[in-house]
Amino acid sequence: MPQNPGWYYNEFKQIGVDYTDLKEVETYDLNMQKLRDIENEAKGILELLKIKNMDLVLEIGTGTGELALKLSGHCKKVVAIDVSRTMIYFAKTKAESQKKTNIEFHNAGFLTYENHDEPFDAVVTQLALHHLPDYWKMIALKKIYGMLKGGGRLYLRDVVFPSLILDYEDFFSKIITDLKGSLGDKFAKEMEIHIREEFSTLDWIMEGLLKNAGFCIEFAKYDGLMASYLCKKLTSID
Ligand SMILES: C[S@@+](CC[C@H](N)C(=O)[O-])C[C@H]1O[C@@H](n2cnc3c(N)ncnc32)[C@H](O)[C@@H]1O
Structure with a gap:
């Protein structure tokens, strides 16, 4: 594997909550099950991303893997990545206990994951991109753009000011x-x-980053501190 240069951002260094700590990961999982309706979230994301049976889907910053588990029932394969080894271990154990065999887990992130397979039909990332400073968000979004098929979509949800x-x-x-x-x-x-x-960045900066990475923003929605974006990689006939 080629080495990144010395100036490259170290995305494995934890900022904010330490998601390499098993206690934090267990608490996060319990809280999310209580506070979120993941079933409904997944349903919405499946519709927005128009995910079909034979699609390849990438989830970046999968955390405890709840969304990946739900999406995996509706597509060919989910590749679920996270920079926290503990999160990946936790999510993988859950997938094994639910006998899910079409999720591939990798301990990698926005900046370090390399796809050597076919390009993805859809990419989803929730509550994770704010871990990168803005310049590195740009690199991350360009990488996502590069890993998507023409016509493929990105769904991004995060805390945006x-x-x-x-x-x-x-x-x-x-x-x-x-x-x-x-x-x-x-x-x-x-x-x-x-x-x-x-x-976390400002709304106009996030929209600028997405556009500069090459995406067409199909919608940008803001609800308090939460923002969601549906973006498309256009093809020559769009
Ligand atoms: C707040 S949790 C969100 C987890 C999950 N997406 C959800 O919606 O519940 C943030 C996750 O992003 C991961 N993360 C942080 N920086 C990352 C990076 N550069 N690349 C990929 N994942 C990252 C953390 O390890 C953590 O699992």
Whole structure:
């Protein structure tokens, strides 16, 4: 495997919550099962990405593998990657216990995964891209573009900051106070760490990055701090 140059970003270094810690991974899994309706999320993503039986799908930052498990029932193969060895171990164990045989797990990330197989029909990544600084988000999106078939789609969901805010101090303080009230101290602390140490970017920057990577943005939706984008790699007949 060729070595990256000395200036290349080390995406395996944990920022924010340490997802190499098994306790954190177990807690993350439990919380997500409680707070999210993954079944419904997967249904929506299958429709948006128009996933078919013979499709190859890549999930980047799979975490505990819940989405990959659900998608695998509707396509030929899911390649699920994550920079945390612990997450991959956890997700793989879950897949084995559910006798899922068409998910390929790799301990790799946006910047280090190399696809030596056919290009993908669809790529999905949720709550992971904010781990990279903006320049490296650009490299990551270009790599995704390169791994997709013409006509293939990317679904990206992540924490993105709105740009039409007059007072950011007020804005973030209110978010922390509301989170404390609704989900408790641990979530509020994690959001503080997110804002302070992770690399969520602004809405207009994210849209610019996607366009500059070559994508046509079919939709960009914003709901508080959550943003979702459906993007297409156009073909010559589009
Ligand atoms: C907040 S979790 C989200 C997991 C899952 N996608 C979900 O929606 O629940 C973020 C995940 O992204 C992974 N991650 C962080 N940086 C990454 C990178 N550069 N490439 C791939 N995965 C990364 C972390 O290890 C972690 O599993």
